[in-house]
Amino acid sequence: MATVAAIAVGALCCVALGLWPKAGAAVLLCATVIAQTLQTMTGSSLVGYVDELAVLVAAVVFPVRRLLIHGTLRFMAAYWCFAGYAALGIMSALMNSVPLSVWAVSGFLFLKGPLLMLGVLQIDWQRADLPRIARFGTVGVLIILVSALLNAVAPEAWNSIVGRQDVSYRLGIPSLTGIFDHPVGLASVMGMAFLAILSYRRIVERSVVSFVLLLTTGVVGILTFRRKSIASVAIVAVGSRLVLPGRRTRFVVLLAVLLPVALLIAWQPLVDVVTSTYNEYFSSVDTTARTTMTIDSARLAAAAFPLGVGLGRFGSAVASSNYSPLYEQLGYTRIYGMGPGERGGFLTDTFWPSILAETGIFGLLLYVAGLMLAVRPAWKLLRHSSHPYMQWVGTVAVAWMGQLLIESIAAPVFTGPPMFGPVFMLAGIAAAGQLSEEYYRQPYEGYAARRAYPERSGPSRIEPLRHAKVHSPGRYRGAK
Numbered sequence: 001m002a003t004v005a006a007i008a009v010g011a012l013c014c015v016a017l018g019l020w021p022k023a024g025a026a027v028l029l030c031a032t033v034i035a036q037t038l039q040t041m042t043g044s045s046l047v048g049y050v051d052e053l054a055v056l057v058a059a060v061v062f063p064v065r066r067l068l069i070h071g072t073l074r075f076m077a078a079y080w081c082f083a084g085y086a087a088l089g090i091m092s093a094l095m096n097s098v099p100l101s102v103w104a105v106s107g108f109l110f111l112k113g114p115l116l117m118l119g120v121l122q123i124d125w126q127r128a129d130l131p132r133i134a135r136f137g138t139v140g141v142l143i144i145l146v147s148a149l150l151n152a153v154a155p156e157a158w159n160s161i162v163g164r165q166d167v168s169y170r171l172g173i174p175s176l177t178g179i180f181d182h183p184v185g186l187a188s189v190m191g192m193a194f195l196a197i198l199s200y201r202r203i204v205e206r207s208v209v210s211f212v213l214l215l216t217t218g219v220v221g222i223l224t225f226r227r228k229s230i231a232s233v234a235i236v237a238v239g240s241r242l243v244l245p246g247r248r249t250r251f252v253v254l255l256a257v258l259l260p261v262a263l264l265i266a267w268q269p270l271v272d273v274v275t276s277t278y279n280e281y282f283s284s285v286d287t288t289a290r291t292t293m294t295i296d297s298a299r300l301a302a303a304a305f306p307l308g309v310g311l312g313r314f315g316s317a318v319a320s321s322n323y324s325p326l327y328e329q330l331g332y333t334r335i336y337g338m339g340p341g342e343r344g345g346f347l348t349d350t351f352w353p354s355i356l357a358e359t360g361i362f363g364l365l366l367y368v369a370g371l372m373l374a375v376r377p378a379w380k381l382l383r384h385s386s387h388p389y390m391q392w393v394g395t396v397a398v399a400w401m402g403q404l405l406i407e408s409i410a411a412p413v414f415t416g417p418p419m420f421g422p423v424f425m426l427a428g429i430a431a432a433g434q435l436s437e438e439y440y441r442q443p444y445e446g447y448a449a450r451r452a453y454p455e456r457s458g459p460s461r462i463e464p465l466r467h468a469k470v471h472s473p474g475r476y477r478g479a480k
Contacts, residue, residue, distance in 0.1 A: 017057065018065045021123045025062075025425065026136055028054040032116070032421025033140075033189070040164045040181040051417045055112040058119030066122040074121050076377070076431055081370035082114045085355075088363040089311040096310035102322055106312035109415050110355070110367075113424040117374060120428030126436065130389035133429070134200065141193045141213060148178040148186065148220045170225040178220070180418060184411060187229035188403075188419045190221035194233055195399040199240065203392045232406035240399045243382070289338055289346035290410055296330055297353030301360050308360035315354025317415070320347040351408040351415070371414075374427050375401045377434035390433050397423070397430040 017024035031054040039048030063073055086107055093103035151158040155174035159167045164181040167174050178186040194217040201210050222230060293315055300309050312318040313326055323340040327347075332338040337346030356364045378401075381394025400423040404413045413419040 014057065014061050017061045021062055021065060022125075022129060025058070025120055025123060028058050028116075029421050029425050030140075032425075033418040034179065035417045036185065037162055037179055037181050041162055051421065052108070052112060054421075055116045055119075059115040060119075062119040062122040074432070074435070076118075076121065076373065078370045078373035078376075079114065079118065081366045081373060082111060085359060085363050085366040085370065086111060088307060088359045088366070092304070092307035092359055092363075093310040093312070095307060096304075096313065098310040098312055102312035102318055103310060106316050106318035106358070109317060110311075113414055113420045114370065114374065116421065117424040117428040117431075120425050121431050123432065125429050125432040127387060127389060127433075130393055130433075133393075134204075134389075137193070137196060138213070141197075141217065144178050144186070144189060144193075145216055145220060148176050148223075151176050151178055152223070168225075173223065173225075175225045176220060176223045183224040183226055184229070185418050187221055187224035187226035188407060188413065189422075190217045190224070191229050191233035191403055192400050192419075192422060193217045194221060195236060195240065195403065196396045198237060199392055199395045199399060202241070203395060204388045228407050228410050232403045235406060236399050236402045239402065240395060243398075289335070290350050292335065292338075293347075293350050293353045297357035300326070300357040301364075304360065306360050306362055308356070308358045308363060311358050314357035315347075315350050316358065317348050317412070319354070320344050348412055348416075349410065351412045354412075371401065371405070374424070375430070378427060378430035380434050381430055393426065393430050393433055397426045400426060 017028075032051040035048060035051035035054075038050060039045065066073055089107050089110075090103065093107075152174070155167050155176075159177070162179065162181050163177060168183070169175070175183040176186055177183050178189075180186050180189070194214065197210055197214045197217065201214065221233065297315060300314060309326060312322065313324045319327070323344070327333070327338070327340075332347075333340065338344060352364065355367050359367075375398050378394040378397035381390050382398055383394075385391045385394060404419060404423055407413045407419070
C-alpha cells in the first residue's frame with residue numbers, strides 16, 4: 001500500500017508540473033539548492049538525493065509535456081558535446097571493467113546539470129516571466145540573508161542545526177553558512193546573487209532596495225571567508241561590465257584609478273592571502289589533495305590515452321564512496337583526507353581532474369565545449385537583445401557560468417548543490433528566451449500570420465508581446 005501511495009503521489013506531482021511548468025521549475029530549483037542542507041539536518045542519505053530526483057523529473061516531465069503540446073523538442077548544440085563526453089566515458093568504463101552501478105551513477109552526476117537545462121529549455125518562457133523570475137530570486141535572497149543574520153547572532157547554536165562540521169573562525173569572526181551546511185555554499189550563492197543584482201542595476205533599473213541588497217550580499221559573501229568565491233565574483237563583476245554594450249570609458253578610467261589605491265590600502269592582507277595560498281597548493285604538493293589529484297589526473301590520462309580510466313574511478317563522488325582501487329595504487333590511503341570512508345573528506349575537492357582522468361583529454365575538451373555552448377544563447381542575448389530583461393537574463397547566465405568556471409578549479413560546483421541548479425536552469429531559460437527574441441525579430445507579415453494561425457507557428461512559438469508589461473525605454477540604462 002505504501003508503494004502504491006508513493007506512485008500515486010508521484011504521478012499527481014508530475015501532472016501538476018505539467019499543468020504549471022513554470023511554478024514547478026521554481027520548486028525543482030529550490031530542491032536543488034537545499035538538498036545538501038536537508039541531508040545534513042535529517043541525517044538521512046536518501047534525502048540527499050532530492051536534487052538528483054528534481055533533475056530526473058525535469059528531464060522527463062517537461063520534454064513529455066512539450067511533445068504532447070507541440071510535437072517536437074527543442075535542442076542545443078551543446079548536447080552533441082555532452083553526448084560525446086558520455087560516449088567516451090562509457091567506452092572507457094567498459095574497457096576498464098568498471099561495474100555498471102559505478103559508471104552509470106557517476107555519468108549521471110556529471111550530466112545532471114545539462115539534463116536539468118534540457119528540461120527547462122522545453123518550457124515556453126515569455127518576456128513577461130522575467131520580472132517574476134527577478135522577484136522570485138529576490139525573495140530567495142532575502143530568506144538566505146535572514147538565515148545568515150541568525151547565523152551571525154548565534155553561530156554555535158545555528159551550526160548545531162544545519163552545520164556538518166565545527167564553526168570555523170577567521171580573525172575571530174565565524175565563517176557564515178546561512179541555510180547551507182558549509183560556508184562554500186553560502187559564498188557561492190551570495191556571489192551569484194551579487195552578480196545578478198549588479199547586472200540588474202546596470203541594465204534594468206536602479207533603486208534603493210537593489211542597492212541595499214547589493215551591499216548586503218557582498219558583505220555576507222565576504223564574511224564566509226572563502227577565497228575562491230570572493231576572487232571569482234570580483235573577476236566576473238569587472239569582466240561582465242567590460243563586455244556589456246554601451247559606454248565603458250568612465251568605468252575603465254575609474255578602475256584604473258581605484259585599483260592601485262585599493263592595492264595600496266589592502267596590500268599586506270593580500271600578500272598574506274597569496275602567500276598562504278601558494279604554500280598550501282605548491283609548497284607541499286605531496287600532501288595537498290587538490291594539487292596531488294590534479295597532477296595524478298594528468299598522469300592517468302596520459303597512461304590511459306585516449307579514453308581515460310573510466311567513469312567513477314577518479315576524483316568523483318562515486319570514486320570516493322566506492323573508494324576506487326586506483327586510490328590504493330596511488331597511495332592515497334597514507335595522505336590526510338584522502339583515505340577511505342570518513343577519512344576521504346578531500347577526495348571530492350576537485351572537478352576537472354575527474355573529467356580528465358576518467359574520460360581523457362578528449363572528454364575534457366568536449367565537456368568544456370558543452371559548457372561554452374550552453375551559454376552561447378545567453379551571450380547572444382547579452383550582446384544583441386534590445387529588451388532590458390532579456391539582456392539581463394543573458395548577462396546573469398554568462399556571469400554565473402564564468403563564476404562557476406573559476407570556482408571549479410577547487411570545488412565540484414557543476415555537480416554539487418547548491419551551485420549547479422541555478423546556473424543550468426538560467427542557461428535553459430536564456431536559451432528559450434533567445435528563441436523568443438528570434439520570433440519577435442521576424443518580419444511583421446510572418447508575425448501577423450502566426451497570430452492569425454497559431455497552430456502553424458511550430459514548436460518554438462511564444463505568446464505575443466501584448467502579454468508582457470512594457471515600460472518606457474527611458475527607464476532602462478543601456479536600452480536601445
